[in-house]
Amino acid sequence: MSGDRGGEDALVRAIRELSARAGDAGGVRVGIGDDCAVLEPHAGATVLATTDLLLEDVHFRRRWAEPADIGWKALAVNLSDIAAMGGRPRWALVALACPEETTAEEVVAFYEGALALARPHDVAVVGGDTSASPAGWLVNVTLLGEATGAPRLRSSARPGDRLAVTGPLGRAAAGLAVLERGTAPPGVSAAHLADVTAAHLRPRPRVEEGAWLGGAAGVTAMMDVSDGIGIDLPRLAAESGVAARIDVDRLPVDEATRAVAAALGADATAWATGGGEDYELLLSCESAAFERLRRGLADRFGVRLTAIGEVTAGTGVSWRLHGREITVARGFEHFAARPTPSGARP
Amino acid sequence: MSGDRGGEDALVRAIRELSARAGDAGGVRVGIGDDCAVLEPHAGATVLATTDLLLEDVHFRRRWAEPADIGWKALAVNLSDIAAMGGRPRWALVALACPEETTAEEVVAFYEGALALARPHDVAVVGGDTSASPAGWLVNVTLLGEATGAPRLRSSARPGDRLAVTGPLGRAAAGLAVLERGTAPPGVSAAHLADVTAAHLRPRPRVEEGAWLGGAAGVTAMMDVSDGIGIDLPRLAAESGVAARIDVDRLPVDEATRAVAAALGADATAWATGGGEDYELLLSCESAAFERLRRGLADRFGVRLTAIGEVTAGTGVSWRLHGREITVARGFEHFAARPTPSGARP
Numbered sequence: 001m002s003g004d005r006g007g008e009d010a011l012v013r014a015i016r017e018l019s020a021r022a023g024d025a026g027g028v029r030v031g032i033g034d035d036c037a038v039l040e041p042h043a044g045a046t047v048l049a050t051t052d053l054l055l056e057d058v059h060f061r062r063r064w065a066e067p068a069d070i071g072w073k074a075l076a077v078n079l080s081d082i083a084a085m086g087g088r089p090r091w092a093l094v095a096l097a098c099p100e101e102t103t104a105e106e107v108v109a110f111y112e113g114a115l116a117l118a119r120p121h122d123v124a125v126v127g128g129d130t131s132a133s134p135a136g137w138l139v140n141v142t143l144l145g146e147a148t149g150a151p152r153l154r155s156s157a158r159p160g161d162r163l164a165v166t167g168p169l170g171r172a173a174a175g176l177a178v179l180e181r182g183t184a185p186p187g188v189s190a191a192h193l194a195d196v197t198a199a200h201l202r203p204r205p206r207v208e209e210g211a212w213l214g215g216a217a218g219v220t221a222m223m224d225v226s227d228g229i230g231i232d233l234p235r236l237a238a239e240s241g242v243a244a245r246i247d248v249d250r251l252p253v254d255e256a257t258r259a260v261a262a263a264l265g266a267d268a269t270a271w272a273t274g275g276g277e278d279y280e281l282l283l284s285c286e287s288a289a290f291e292r293l294r295r296g297l298a299d300r301f302g303v304r305l306t307a308i309g310e311v312t313a314g315t316g317v318s319w320r321l322h323g324r325e326i327t328v329a330r331g332f333e334h335f336a337a338r339p340t341p342s343g344a345r346p
Numbered sequence: 347m348s349g350d351r352g353g354e355d356a357l358v359r360a361i362r363e364l365s366a367r368a369g370d371a372g373g374v375r376v377g378i379g380d381d382c383a384v385l386e387p388h389a390g391a392t393v394l395a396t397t398d399l400l401l402e403d404v405h406f407r408r409r410w411a412e413p414a415d416i417g418w419k420a421l422a423v424n425l426s427d428i429a430a431m432g433g434r435p436r437w438a439l440v441a442l443a444c445p446e447e448t449t450a451e452e453v454v455a456f457y458e459g460a461l462a463l464a465r466p467h468d469v470a471v472v473g474g475d476t477s478a479s480p481a482g483w484l485v486n487v488t489l490l491g492e493a494t495g496a497p498r499l500r501s502s503a504r505p506g507d508r509l510a511v512t513g514p515l516g517r518a519a520a521g522l523a524v525l526e527r528g529t530a531p532p533g534v535s536a537a538h539l540a541d542v543t544a545a546h547l548r549p550r551p552r553v554e555e556g557a558w559l560g561g562a563a564g565v566t567a568m569m570d571v572s573d574g575i576g577i578d579l580p581r582l583a584a585e586s587g588v589a590a591r592i593d594v595d596r597l598p599v600d601e602a603t604r605a606v607a608a609a610l611g612a613d614a615t616a617w618a619t620g621g622g623e624d625y626e627l628l629l630s631c632e633s634a635a636f637e638r639l640r641r642g643l644a645d646r647f648g649v650r651l652t653a654i655g656e657v658t659a660g661t662g663v664s665w666r667l668h669g670r671e672i673t674v675a676r677g678f679e680h681f682a683a684r685p686t687p688s689g690a691r692p
């Protein structure tokens with residue numbers, strides 16, 4: 001980073017002021033500035049903790065992700081993990097490393113992006129670390145939350161349960177395809193383009209929906225869809241020791257995603273199963289509870305809950321299209337293949 | 347990372363088993379494997395949280411740091427932050443990114459290095475994230491701890507207090523100088539070389555000492571010495587709104603560090619003030635309490651507490667050598683100057 005900014009302490013002071021201005025979200029005895037943050041959980045609550053590392057050219061590209069987008073997304077992926085447990089997010093620790101030529105304004109914009117998402121969910125940034133990076137931007141966010149009841153695990157789905165997912169799938173992948181192309185695909189409306197690129201750059205994790213589902217009767221297991229349902233659903237099934245059957249033609253794909261897929265000659269279903277980064281919630285529930293949960297999410301949050309299949313006894317996941325079993329595109333596994341610096345999949 | 351290892355899930359399973367074998371440190375309802383860890387703090391305790399990002403060629407070099415050393419050190423720097431608050435470390439989240447060519451054995455060695463330090467302090471690894479890195483190893487550890495009484499802040503030193511530091515200073519810098527040189531300096535004993543290189547590669551944070559000082563009467567402020575006392579002490583003074591006077595000839599420098607400095611024609615005092623990475627504890631205490639604290643640390647832990655100066659009214663830090671005011675080498679500020687990939691200071 002530029003050496004003329006008065007060093008690390010000045011940066012820490014600026015971030016501290018920014019975080020303090022964001023308002024006290026409660027439960028913070030000491031925030032940024034000491035060796036540790038000192039936090040006061042609610043009596044009787046369990047503490048939820050999750051951490052995610054985001055790297056330039058693996059998880060995002062500076063070509064289209066502004067510093068504020070990076071800050072937003074780094075917080076979003078962690079908020080989604082807390083939501084998936086049915087908990088409430090409370091405190092974030094944000095570590096950032098960026099190249100020497102990064103300006104103080106870019107660093108502040110990064111933190112403002114994170115705070116823009118933190119603030120409406122009453123999340124306080126209580127700690128962090130800043131460093132020079134010899135190789136691009138990299139961010140680690142650790143998010144702490146609380147659960148008052150039993151957290152929703154991914155290991156408690158049972159045969160006979162319904163499988164369901166919030167919102168649409170494949171939208172972030174459609175957005176990524178547009179961003180990688182660099183120019184707008186012909187015949188796609190500006191509103192649709194804005195929808196899909198925002199889904200990729202500034203995902204809106206299901207924070208309130210997750211907290212509500214965490215307290216709702218009949219939800220048996222829950223996780224977020226971060227790597228694509230083609231990877232995440234087999235994880236839920238394996239952790240629960242059950243099998244699952246998915247009707248691929250019931251996977252929710254919205255109009256914007258279909259329009260982009262049509263314009264680019266891409267497969268919207270493959271985006272829905274293997275695109276990843278949608279940060280929707282995947283849940284299993286008692287069959288009899290589905291309709292109540294669906295209506296609850298629609299009425300309270302205007303969010304659609306779609307039944308996509310069933311939990312069965314056994315192991316493995318079978319995917320059916322028009323009644324025939326098919327193989328689906330899996331999501332993105334960070335270790336399965338190396339992302340190429342100029343490649344198709346960040 | 348090598349693509350033939352069965353992907354990210356297999357790695358997560360291996361790390362989960364490794365962490366589980368490390369024993370249940372308590373308070374973990376759900377560890378690695380779900381969207382979040384689910385933790386149960388003690389009733390009435392505050393939760394301490396700290397995070398640190400360590401990057402190859404900024405904070406360590408693969409030329410001499412083995413994967414197990416990196417894991418150890420990433421945990422050590424965070425343990426030191428919890429110790430500096432007078433708290434007890436409990437739960438760690440460890441995120442790792444490493445290059446494609448990294449083997450599964452190296453990743454496991456990294457986690458074993460972290461666990462080798464976690465285990466004796468009853469710290470459980472409860473979460474993490476793994477990713478491919480396009481540019482070297484990078485590690486983020488977030489450590490959560492607990493404090494039952496009031497945590498020791500860096501902002502509560504008062505004029506008239508004594509300033510003191512645990513253990514010796516400058517040893518990690520001496521170790522780094524030896525490692526950078528590549529060959530043993532002439533005339534330095536093997537034991538001294540082992541002392542200083544271990545101080546750099548495998549620092550032993552003052553975990554038990556910090557917890558004891560956290561409960562001892564008369565300690566007014568505390569922080570750890572991570573960037574060098576030349577940077578860290580001015581931080582403590584500024585946060586407390588006080589000035590400080592340090593007698594440089596009283597700074598504790600051990601025989602091994604002096605021997606290496608003599609052999610290399612280096613300045614041991616500059617290492618002690620500006621070398622950083624010693625992870626000793628710097629504290630202010632009531633004058634009358636010093637002797638009791640000194641004896642307590644010596645008797646319980648065999649650790650020396652050295653009085654190095656006084657807190658005074660005003661602002662700023664003055665450094666005196668043989669009664670004359672001098673300017674001291676400052677520690678390493680990550681943003682003050684860019685580390686050069688082949689440079690003198692990682």
